[in-house]
Amino acid sequence: MKYDKKLSFVIPCYYSELSVGHVVEGIFQAFPADDYNYEIILVNDGSKDNTFSVIQELAHKHPQVTAANLSRNFGQDAALMAGYSLCTGDYIISLDDDGQNPPIEAHKLLEKIQEGYDVVFGKYHVKKHSRFKNWGSRLNDRMATCLLNKPKELTLCSYFIMTHFVVDQILKYDSGFPYIWGLILRSTDKIANVYIDHKEREFGTTTFTLGKLVMLWLNGFTSFSIKPLRLASIVGGVFSCLGFLGALYIVISQFFHPEPIVGWASLMCVLLVIGGLLMIMLGLLGEYIGRVFLSINKAPLFIIRDLYSNSKEDKNEN
Numbered sequence: 001m002k003y004d005k006k007l008s009f010v011i012p013c014y015y016s017e018l019s020v021g022h023v024v025e026g027i028f029q030a031f032p033a034d035d036y037n038y039e040i041i042l043v044n045d046g047s048k049d050n051t052f053s054v055i056q057e058l059a060h061k062h063p064q065v066t067a068a069n070l071s072r073n074f075g076q077d078a079a080l081m082a083g084y085s086l087c088t089g090d091y092i093i094s095l096d097d098d099g100q101n102p103p104i105e106a107h108k109l110l111e112k113i114q115e116g117y118d119v120v121f122g123k124y125h126v127k128k129h130s131r132f133k134n135w136g137s138r139l140n141d142r143m144a145t146c147l148l149n150k151p152k153e154l155t156l157c158s159y160f161i162m163t164h165f166v167v168d169q170i171l172k173y174d175s176g177f178p179y180i181w182g183l184i185l186r187s188t189d190k191i192a193n194v195y196i197d198h199k200e201r202e203f204g205t206t207t208f209t210l211g212k213l214v215m216l217w218l219n220g221f222t223s224f225s226i227k228p229l230r231l232a233s234i235v236g237g238v239f240s241c242l243g244f245l246g247a248l249y250i251v252i253s254q255f256f257h258p259e260p261i262v263g264w265a266s267l268m269c270v271l272l273v274i275g276g277l278l279m280i281m282l283g284l285l286g287e288y289i290g291r292v293f294l295s296i297n298k299a300p301l302f303i304i305r306d307l308y309s310n311s312k313e314d315k316n317e318n
Contacts, residue, residue: 007031007038007110008089009103012079016097017050023095024058024065026103033064040065041083042097046073052306059308069306077178082302084167093161094180098201101159105196109161118166118188122159122196148185155193156181176299235277 009027013020024040031038042055042065052069059067068082080094091113095101105122112120144150162184169187170180184191 003036005037005090006088007036008087008092009038009040009106010043010080010083010087010092010094011041011097012043012045012076012083013047013051013055013097014045014073014076014079015047015049015051017047017054019099020051020054020097021058022099023097023101023103024062026099027106028062030102030104030106038064039087039089041068041086042066043068043070043079043083045070045076045079056306056308059310063310066307066309068304068308071303071305074302077180078302080180081170081173081178082304084171086307087164087167090164091161092164092167095159100199100201102197102199105159106161108194108196109159112192112194113161113163115192116190117192118190119160119162119184120192120194121155122157123155123193124157124198125195127198144181144185148182150181150185151191153193154191159196174301176301178301235281 011020011023020042024042027038027040040062042058044052044055044067052067055065055067056069059065066086068086070079070082074082083094084092091110093106093109095103095106101122109120109122141150141156144156145152150156166184166187170183173183
């Protein structure tokens with residue numbers, strides 16, 4: 001039976017010359033062209049290997065494939081934004097380029113979203129990522145719950161489907177440092193999970209690093225929440241009260257036990273702790289101010305250098 005709605009598969013590509021072709025082939029097998037109308041948007045996020053050559057060849061060979069080449073590495077979320085800007089489908093499916101997201105599982109996402117949801121995230125039965133990446137995902141999920149008001153029962157994942165309505169809301173974001181999950185959570189609350197399978201990595205190694213994890217956190221809580229600033233104010237108030245109570249205790253003690261006040265080491269420890277907290281809070285405040293400054297300057301979220309579709313070339317900038 002032919003499916004009437006058009007689908008858009010958006011895949012950010014980063015050093016995936018060995019795996020992205022298998023992902024595209026998996027989509028062709030899972031969604032026969034006779035039954036489904038879809039497009040595949042492949043976005044090369046500044047890879048220095050042959051990734052763009054591979055996706056360019058796929059675009060030349062298959063009319064459903066569009067290959068976009070960003071001018072430099074903007075990050076996964078910006079690459080997704082670039083892909084969304086090119087989408088024309090009724091439903092947009094985002095998945096990774098490493099082959100660990102089986103395209104056949106998109107049928108479960110598609111079936112669930114037709115129950116009336118705006119976004120459906122996959123939820124893995126068993127995650128086949130490395131321990132470090134699983135740990136980072138758990139921390140990121142807790143951060144989203146605490147700072148972005150994500151429902152506790154909802155699990156976020158890089159394999160998800162959403163309506164074009166949500167994509168339209170996401171594309172209205174024109175400030176720097178995009179965070180797709182934050183944009184989704186502030187666009188709708190009609191979000192659900194569905195269990196899907198996860199595959200072992202067959203090609204290459206993960207490019208997920210501690211630095212990228214830190215940047216993901218920063219983009220999440222400095223661009224979409226002011227709770228860290230409120231927390232800094234609370235911590236400052238608590239330490240101020242403790243300092244006042246300590247000073248009051250010393251003054252009262254001097255009336256009953258008038259002895260010389262000693263304890264240089266303990267005093268220096270307290271000063272170092274308080275000084276360190278102040279520097280952290282100032283750094284946090286500076287991070288917010290810096291991001292506001294960069295957003296006012298209207299730095300581009302992404303720049304598409306080359307665009308290939310059906311053997312056509314184009315150049316675009318956004």
